[in-house]
Amino acid sequence: MSAHHSGFACFVGRPNAGKSTLTNALVGEKVAITSSRPQTTRHAVRGVVHRPDAQLVLVDTPGLHRPRTLLGQRLNDVVMTTLSEVDIVGLCIPADEKIGPGDRWIATELAKASRTTKVAVITKTDAAPKKRIAEQLLDVVRLGQDVGIEWAHVVPVSAVADDQVGLLADLLVELLPEGPPYYPEGELTDEPEIVMVAELIREATLEGVRDELPHSIAVVVEEMAYREDRPEDRPLIDIAATVFVERPSQKAIVIGTKGARLREVGSAARAQIEALFGSAVYLDLRVKVAKDWQRDPRQLARLGF
Numbered sequence: 001m002s003a004h005h006s007g008f009a010c011f012v013g014r015p016n017a018g019k020s021t022l023t024n025a026l027v028g029e030k031v032a033i034t035s036s037r038p039q040t041t042r043h044a045v046r047g048v049v050h051r052p053d054a055q056l057v058l059v060d061t062p063g064l065h066r067p068r069t070l071l072g073q074r075l076n077d078v079v080m081t082t083l084s085e086v087d088i089v090g091l092c093i094p095a096d097e098k099i100g101p102g103d104r105w106i107a108t109e110l111a112k113a114s115r116t117t118k119v120a121v122i123t124k125t126d127a128a129p130k131k132r133i134a135e136q137l138l139d140v141v142r143l144g145q146d147v148g149i150e151w152a153h154v155v156p157v158s159a160v161a162d163d164q165v166g167l168l169a170d171l172l173v174e175l176l177p178e179g180p181p182y183y184p185e186g187e188l189t190d191e192p193e194i195v196m197v198a199e200l201i202r203e204a205t206l207e208g209v210r211d212e213l214p215h216s217i218a219v220v221v222e223e224m225a226y227r228e229d230r231p232e233d234r235p236l237i238d239i240a241a242t243v244f245v246e247r248p249s250q251k252a253i254v255i256g257t258k259g260a261r262l263r264e265v266g267s268a269a270r271a272q273i274e275a276l277f278g279s280a281v282y283l284d285l286r287v288k289v290a291k292d293w294q295r296d297p298r299q300l301a302r303l304g305f
């Protein structure tokens with residue numbers, strides 16, 4: 001079986017470039033939106049593209065504008081942080097309008113996020129003749145050369161006519177690093193509760209060993225559901241969760257001698273979750289090493305994981 005890939009992407013571009021429509025088209029395609037609520041402290045999750053082999057989380061950025069005020073500059077600093085934290089940024093440029101100073105300015109800013117993979121998306125291809133689209137492709141390549149961006153791909157799409165949206169999804173997924181799915185796809189998509197449960201487990205896992213596991217764990221709740229055939233006055237919630245660490249040595253810390261520490265973590269977390277829901281809880285807790293997080297452990301921590 002090939003490895004699972006996961007990561008974060010966002011779209012930038014001047015107002016009306018088609019970012020929202022494209023996001024919706026991507027998320028709507030093979031996918032379930034889990035929630036439109038902000039999932040992390042920093043980024044509003046717009047939607048999650050679920051696939052058997054990959055999970056792509058699309059996050060919002062506040063618009064990037066040429067700063068005219070100090071507040072504008074501060075906002076742009078927030079945007080720049082986002083652009084360097086996500087795995088992929090897609091610059092949206094409409095096919096039916098010539099590249100202008102607005103596009104050029106955003107591309108120049110984007111070039112500064114040197115470690116982020118960049119993709120150019122030519123949007124609204126249904127609104128432009130073939131010849132114009134071909135010209136725009138060349139202009140976008142030239143724009144990249146001018147500002148010092150090497151596009152991983154330049155992809156023409158129409159979100160409205162659903163043309164090449166699937167191809168774009170494939171290309172984005174291919175560019176993601178290896179990693180676990182961050183969001184469960186199961187029946188229960190009550191995100192705020194799942195996030196709270198994950199956070200309680202994370203807290204219990206870190207208790208007393210914060211120095212040894214700084215920022216290096218993430219908790220994914222794979223399943224959460226009321227068990228069937230229970231008396232109404234004695235409900236039981238089954239929860240399956242995985243604690244991801246970066247290194248085998250950290251796995252050993254979490255599990256402890258003969259599993260003693262993991263049992264403590266499990267019962268501490270279970271007590272908290274039971275208090276939260278006012279119901280008995282059966283917690284199935286696993287620990288796994290996700291090696292590729294080693295490459296940039298702080299990235300996920302910054303994203304709130």
Ligand SMILES: Nc1nc2c(ncn2[C@@H]2O[C@H](COP(=O)(O)OP(=O)(O)OP(=O)(O)O)[C@@H](O)[C@H]2O)c(=O)[nH]1
Binds near residue numbers: 015016063124
């Ligand atoms: N013909 C055509 N129109 C599109 C397409 N995608 C978006 N539009 C239209 O372009 C306009 C702007 O689209 P949005 O998706 O809201 O653009 P945006 O970049 O999110 O805009 P801001 O929120 O202002 O930054 C809307 O009127 C859309 O209907 C497309 O593929 N084809």
